[in-house]
Amino acid sequence: MTNLPKKYEVGYGRPPKSTRWKKGQCGNPNRIRKRAPKRVVEMIDEFFAAEIDIVENGISRRVSNFEAIVLQLWRKAVTTTSKRAVNVLFKYREFAASRGRMGVFAFEVVPDRDSGGKNG
Numbered sequence: 662m663t664n665l666p667k668k669y670e671v672g673y674g675r676p677p678k679s680t681r682w683k684k685g686q687c688g689n690p691n692r693i694r695k696r697a698p699k700r701v702v703e704m705i706d707e708f709f710a711a712e713i714d715i716v717e718n719g720i721s722r723r724v725s726n727f728e729a730i731v732l733q734l735w736r737k738a739v740t741t742t743s744k745r746a747v748n749v750l751f752k753y754r755e756f757a758a759s760r761g762r763m764g765v766f767a768f769e770v771v772p773d774r775d776s777g778g779k780n781g
Contacts, residue, residue, distance in 0.1 A: 727753075 671677050682688060699707075709727035716722075724732070731753060737746035 727757075 669675075669678060709725060711726050712723050713726060713729055714721055714723050715729055715732075731750065734746045734750045734753070737743060738750060
């Protein structure tokens with residue numbers, strides 16, 4: 662008597678053996694792969710490079726986030742007696758100089774037109 666293999670029955674929940682996944686093969690080959698998390702420096706660079714709209718003297722213009730932060734800190738440093746704004750400005754200046762890509766910004770004291778050429 663010969664042992665003939667039993668005929669494999671194909672049906673619901675029983676796909677043909679030729680179309681089954683091979684060992685170690687994923688069931689969803691088109692799945693979305695997780696991305697590697699961004700480094701902190703990359704996130705900071707992207708944030709500073711992004712642009713926002715600001716309104717100055719009733720005129721709207723588009724500037725980078727970095728420029729908007731520096732402008733706001735500059736106004737606080739000039740209009741108040743807060744040393745914190747000046748310290749943060751100098752920290753940003755050191756950061757920009759160390760990165761090299763953002764360029765170095767300079768501070769310049771310009772006399773006010775209304776005060777007759779005097780600072781103060």
